[in-house]
Each structure stands twice: as C-alpha cells, then as structure tokens.
Amino acid sequence: MFKYPQSILNLIDSFALLPGVGKKTAERYAFYVLNEMKQEEVEEFVKNLESVKNDVRHCSVCGNLAEDDLCPICQDTSRDHSIVMVVEQERDVLSMEKLDEYKGLYHVLNGAITFSKGISPQDLNIDSLIERVKKGDIKEVILATNATLEGETTARYIKELLVNFPDVRVSRIAYGLPVGQDLIYADQMTLLKALEGRREYK
Amino acid sequence: MFKYPQSILNLIDSFALLPGVGKKTAERYAFYVLNEMKQEEVEEFVKNLESVKNDVRHCSVCGNLAEDDLCPICQDTSRDHSIVMVVEQERDVLSMEKLDEYKGLYHVLNGAITFSKGISPQDLNIDSLIERVKKGDIKEVILATNATLEGETTARYIKELLVNFPDVRVSRIAYGLPVGQDLIYADQMTLLKALEGRREYK
Numbered sequence: 001m002f003k004y005p006q007s008i009l010n011l012i013d014s015f016a017l018l019p020g021v022g023k024k025t026a027e028r029y030a031f032y033v034l035n036e037m038k039q040e041e042v043e044e045f046v047k048n049l050e051s052v053k054n055d056v057r058h059c060s061v062c063g064n065l066a067e068d069d070l071c072p073i074c075q076d077t078s079r080d081h082s083i084v085m086v087v088e089q090e091r092d093v094l095s096m097e098k099l100d101e102y103k104g105l106y107h108v109l110n111g112a113i114t115f116s117k118g119i120s121p122q123d124l125n126i127d128s129l130i131e132r133v134k135k136g137d138i139k140e141v142i143l144a145t146n147a148t149l150e151g152e153t154t155a156r157y158i159k160e161l162l163v164n165f166p167d168v169r170v171s172r173i174a175y176g177l178p179v180g181q182d183l184i185y186a187d188q189m190t191l192l193k194a195l196e197g198r199r200e201y202k
Numbered sequence: 203m204f205k206y207p208q209s210i211l212n213l214i215d216s217f218a219l220l221p222g223v224g225k226k227t228a229e230r231y232a233f234y235v236l237n238e239m240k241q242e243e244v245e246e247f248v249k250n251l252e253s254v255k256n257d258v259r260h261c262s263v264c265g266n267l268a269e270d271d272l273c274p275i276c277q278d279t280s281r282d283h284s285i286v287m288v289v290e291q292e293r294d295v296l297s298m299e300k301l302d303e304y305k306g307l308y309h310v311l312n313g314a315i316t317f318s319k320g321i322s323p324q325d326l327n328i329d330s331l332i333e334r335v336k337k338g339d340i341k342e343v344i345l346a347t348n349a350t351l352e353g354e355t356t357a358r359y360i361k362e363l364l365v366n367f368p369d370v371r372v373s374r375i376a377y378g379l380p381v382g383q384d385l386i387y388a389d390q391m392t393l394l395k396a397l398e399g400r401r402e403y404k
Binding site (some may be wrong): 002003004005006007008010011013014017018019020025027028029030031032033034035036037039041042044045046047048049050051052053055056065066067071072073089090091093094097110 | 205206213221222227229237244251253254258269275312
C-alpha cells in the first residue's frame with residue numbers, strides 16, 4: 001500500500017511528541033512544514049530548537065530561566081531580596097511578573113510532588129530553597145504552587161520543612177482560583193486577588 | 203519587566219507559524235521542548251525538519267509525494283493508467299489509498315481555486331493535468347476535489363477545460379460527504395460510498 005515518504009513519517013512522529021498533539025494534528029503540522037513554510041522559516045525553526053536546548057540556562061540561585069549565571073530578577077538590586085515566592089514552573093514567574101505588583105524574588109521548584117508519576121520531593125528544587133532560607137536573609141516565603149492536589153501537597157511539604165525557621169513568615173497564595181486550575185491559565189485579576197489575599201500558612 | 207530568554211521567544215514564534223497554533227499553545231510546546239524532551243529527541247526533530255524540506259520530492263507526472271522522480275503509484279504497472287483521480291492535496295491520496303479500492307492513478311492539484319486568498323488556476327497543477335490528457339491514454343478523469351465551494355469551483359473549472367476532449371469521461375466523486383467537509387477527515391465508509399456513487403459530470 002502507498003505510504004508517505006519516510007522523512008514525513010518521521011516528522012509526524014516528532015510532532016506527535018508534543019503535549020496534546022495526536023496523529024492527525026502532527027500530520028497537519030508536518031504537511032504545513034512541507035508545503036507552506038518557506039525554506040528560511042524552517043531553517044529558523046531548526047536554529048531555534050537547537051538554541052533552546054543548548055543555550056537556555058537556569059539561574060543558579062532560584063532556578064528561573066537565565067542567559068547568565070543569575071536570572072535578571074535575582075540580579076535586580078532594586079527588588080526586595082527578603083521575600084521569596086515559590087512557584088512550580090518558570091512560566092509561573094512570567095504570569096506573576098505581568099502583574100507588575102510583586103517585587104520580591106522567586107524560587108522555581110520545576111514541578112510539584114506527584115506520587116502517581118513518581119515525582120518525589122527529591123526531584124524538585126526544594127533543597128536549594130532550604131539552603132537559601134538557611135542563609136538568614138529571607139523574612140517571608142510565599143507558597144504560590146498551583147491550587148491542585150499536587151500543588152497543595154507540595155506547599156504543605158515545604159511548610160513542614162520551614163517550621164525549623166521560626167523567624168521566617170510562611171504564607172500561601174490565596175485561593176482566588178477555582179480548585180484544579182493551573183496558575184498559568186489564570187487571568188490577571190484572579191492572580192492579583194490571590195496575591196493580596198495571601199494568609200499565614202499554618 | 204522580566205522576559206523569557208530570546209531563544210525561547212524565538213522558538214515560540216516558530217511554533218506559532220503552525221496552523222491553528224496560538225501564542226499559549228506555542229509557549230506550551232516550547233517549554234515542553236526545553237524541559238521534557240530528551241536531547242536525542244530534539245536532535246531527531248531537527249533532522250526530520252531538515253529532511254522533509256530537503257529530501258521530499260514531488261512526482262514529475264502527478265505531483266504526489268515521491269522519493270524518486272516518479273511516485274510509487276505512477277511506477278506501479280499493475281494499476282490502471284487510463285484513469286486519473288484529481289485531488290487537492292497529497293494527503294487525499296493516502297485517504298483514498300487506505301480504501302484499497304481504487305486502482306487508477308492520481309493528479310494532485312496542490313490546492314483549490316480560492317479567490318478570497320488569491321489562489322487562481324495558474325497556481326495549481328492544472329496545466330500538467332491537461333498535458334497528461336492530451337497524450338491520449340486517459341479514458342476517465344475522476345474529479346475528487348473537496349465538497350466545498352473551492353473544491354466545487356475547481357472541479358467545474360477543470361470540467362470546462364476537458365470538454366475539448368470528448369473521448370474522456372469526466373466524473374465527479376459523489377456527494378456522500380456533508381457539504382463543507384474536507385476529504386481527509388472523511389471516514390472510510392463515506393469515502394467508499396462517494397467513490398461508488400460517482401456520476402457523469404455535466
């Protein structure tokens with residue numbers, strides 16, 4: 001039976017790795033590359049894929065995306081270095097920054113505790129958070145993990161570790177979001193309310 | 203304000219070129235590449251993109267996908283070379299071949315006449331179809347463009363050109379599909395009915 005040339009089948013497989021992309025969608029993307037994309041656009045695409053994988057670094061302090069050793073936020077001396085907001089993903093940092101309201105620093109966990117997927121605390125940037133707190137300059141840790149079971153489990157876990165530091169205020173971002181909603185999909189007003197309504201985490 | 207590193211912004215732009223991919227989805231794909239894809243998978247992806255753009259050829263007779271000068275279907279001497287089915291896209295060939303019912307050849311137009319997008323008959327592989335018919339070996343042309351305004355316009359246009367060849371039977375695939383439906387999304391039974399019910403195109 002007639003089949004597509006192998007290189008198209010291969011490209012369909014690559015696109016199908018992306019989240020939420022099934023066979024039909026992957027096929028549509030592959031044919032778009034073949035028939036509609038200009039040569040320069042494909043070359044750009046290739047360059048950008050390689051560059052993201054090779055050039056993007058993570059801030060050695062907070063784990064946020066960086067082009068240098070420190071991310072622009074950790075480098076910014078005008079920000080309040082005594083407050084650290086703990087988020088699950090790098091994308092959450094941008095969502096929060098768009099508010100232009102929060103002036104402290106961040107700590108990116110790179111996920112949340114998810115027993116069903118075997119993601120345990122050791123797989124997350126939790127140790128490095130505790131190291132930061134140990135240095136003694138941090139007055140408040142805001143737990144801004146998602147309002148999901150995993151996010152809540154992670155917040156609870158970190159809270160337990162931080163009882164050893166009684167001088168550090170530990171707060172949890174307010175439940176302004178519907179439970180089950182990921183932070184990155186929240187609208188700005190909801191995010192703002194959630195930030196304002198943060199409360200002591202006991 | 204904090205922004206993503208430039209290489210991520212660039213990759214988001216590349217993904218956003220794909221059909222039906224908005225900013226949020228492109229961002230999701232880019233972060234998946236950054237955080238979840240293995241180095242080898244990204245290298246594969248890059249290789250496949252380049253290969254599709256550089257190695258895939260079109261059959262010099264019918265315009266279908268090919269790895270040689272002729273596609274496997276045009277090379278197949280067991281098929282009926284006196285019948286040509288005219289389709290809009292390469293993907294339509296695969297949909298039809300999956301039926302394992304049609305044993306003639308194809309002609310891929312590479313689109314349909316779409317005035318709103320400035321796609322005129324000159325932009326499609328229509329001249330090469332007429333050249334094929336002129337050679338005198340073709341007894342039937344089956345017009346299997348989509349059941350859309352554009353597909354119907356294209357079928358009508360080709361029909362008019364073929365009145366100059368009174369010995370060639372011109373048929374139109376039957377309307378088994380709901381009007382407005384693209385051929386590639388049709389289920390096999392609908393496709394089969396449409397093929398069986400083809401009628402003289404007057």
